[in-house]
Amino acid sequence: MREVGSPLVAAIKRHSLEDGPGIRTVVFLKGCAFRCSFCQNPETRDPRAEIGFSPASCIGCGRCVQACPRDAASTTAPERIDRDRCDRCARCAGACPSGSLHVIGRTHEPEALVAALLRDRPFWRHSGGGVTFSGGECLLYPRYLERVLRLLVAEGVHVTIQTGGGFDYDRCAARVWPYVRLVQFDVKLADPRAHRKHCGTDNGRILANLRRILAEPGLEVQPRVPLVPGVTDAPGNLEAIVELLVDAGADRITLLPYNPLCVRAGDRVGLPRPLHPERFLTWEEEGAARERVRRALGARRIRTAAPEGPAKGDLHPRLTVLGSTDRSRQGA
Numbered sequence: 090m091r092e093v094g095s096p097l098v099a100a101i102k103r104h105s106l107e108d109g110p111g112i113r114t115v116v117f118l119k120g121c122a123f124r125c126s127f128c129q130n131p132e133t134r135d136p137r138a139e140i141g142f143s144p145a146s147c148i149g150c151g152r153c154v155q156a157c158p159r160d161a162a163s164t165t166a167p168e169r170i171d172r173d174r175c176d177r178c179a180r181c182a183g184a185c186p187s188g189s190l191h192v193i194g195r196t197h198e199p200e201a202l203v204a205a206l207l208r209d210r211p212f213w214r215h216s217g218g219g220v221t222f223s224g225g226e227c228l229l230y231p232r233y234l235e236r237v238l239r240l241l242v243a244e245g246v247h248v249t250i251q252t253g254g255g256f257d258y259d260r261c262a263a264r265v266w267p268y269v270r271l272v273q274f275d276v277k278l279a280d281p282r283a284h285r286k287h288c289g290t291d292n293g294r295i296l297a298n299l300r301r302i303l304a305e306p307g308l309e310v311q312p313r314v315p316l317v318p319g320v321t322d323a324p325g326n327l328e329a330i331v332e333l334l335v336d337a338g339a340d341r342i343t344l345l346p347y348n349p350l351c352v353r354a355g356d357r358v359g360l361p362r363p364l365h366p367e368r369f370l371t372w373e374e375e376g377a378a379r380e381r382v383r384r385a386l387g388a389r390r391i392r393t394a395a396p397e398g399p400a401k402g403d404l405h406p407r408l409t410v411l412g413s414t415d416r417s418r419q420g421a
């Protein structure tokens with residue numbers, strides 16, 4: 090897997106409480122090897138810069154139409170841009186007074202990125218937080234990450250990586266792991282055919298990387314399963330994932346409820362809508378998924394870690410299942 094140049098940063102999200110310990114600053118890099126129909130960050134799939142359109146902030150001034158040299162912008166088209174005609178020159182975004190049209194994906198030299206991130210240091214210090222790299226697949230860029238992470242770690246910053254598992258293991262082990270404290274590793278579908286159907290490729294590389302990283306000494310790995318209604322909670326999938334995680338030596342399983350707002354994010358960059366329902370899981374569905382995982386774990390004790398209960402005021406908390414020693418089984 091070849092790393093081509095520096096990645097583009099799609100967004101920097103500050104003050105996240107959901108992307109690792111404490112308050113996190115999350116850097117989303119563009120580019121991914123997969124095409125998951127339920128992608129939570131669809132604007133990060135394409136490694137190239139894109140033009141995003143947010144209809145709510147459009148004031149209908151027509152400056153985008155005047156600025157476009159290819160006759161690709163229109164105030165009457167609901168998507169604003171004909172993406173077949175558009176060459177991503179970004180003149181419309183430059184002319185748009187409201188930010189309704191905007192560029193997604195900008196280069197950041199490592200030093201400049203780190204300087205921008207370190208502004209959040211007071212929040213990390215008081216919460217035990219740090220920086221999380223996500224995507225897309227941030228591990229497509231181990232050389233760039235190494236340059237950034239070396240600077241962050243020299244400043245004493247806790248670094249978390251979020252990955253979908255589609256990366257070159259040896260390059261990441263050499264360049265990235267030495268700087269990372271936590272890896273959040275998403276496992277979506279156990280069956281290779283289902284994975285190909287919903288994510289565009291089979292899952293052979295993902296599962297091989299998962300086994301290797303779980304055996305990595307000194308690296309904390311948190312496997313996560315996104316719960317997508319009708320896709321990842323399909324019969325047998327959660328149970329099969331439990332089997333392979335236990336077999337690979339995982340010490341915990343985190344279930345991540347699907348967030349349908351990603352569909353609107355896909356709209357902004359002109360992606361076709363996924364076929365599965367645009368809705369949150371119900372509490373009953375979440376409870377059923379949790380019970381299925383518990384049943385699949387049975388009496389097997391996987392090593393437990395600190396539970397992540399719902400944050401105070403969190404209306405739709407993540408779920409964490411910690412095997413046979415989790416709190417509900419202890420009556421807590």
Ligand code: SF4
Nearest residue numbers: 157175176178179181
């Ligand atoms: S990015 Fe360029 S080609 Fe595309 S709609 Fe905007 S101005 Fe036109």
Ligand code: SF4
Nearest residue numbers: 147148150151153185
């Ligand atoms: S320039 Fe921006 S605000 Fe004006 S019509 Fe185009 S998208 Fe809307």
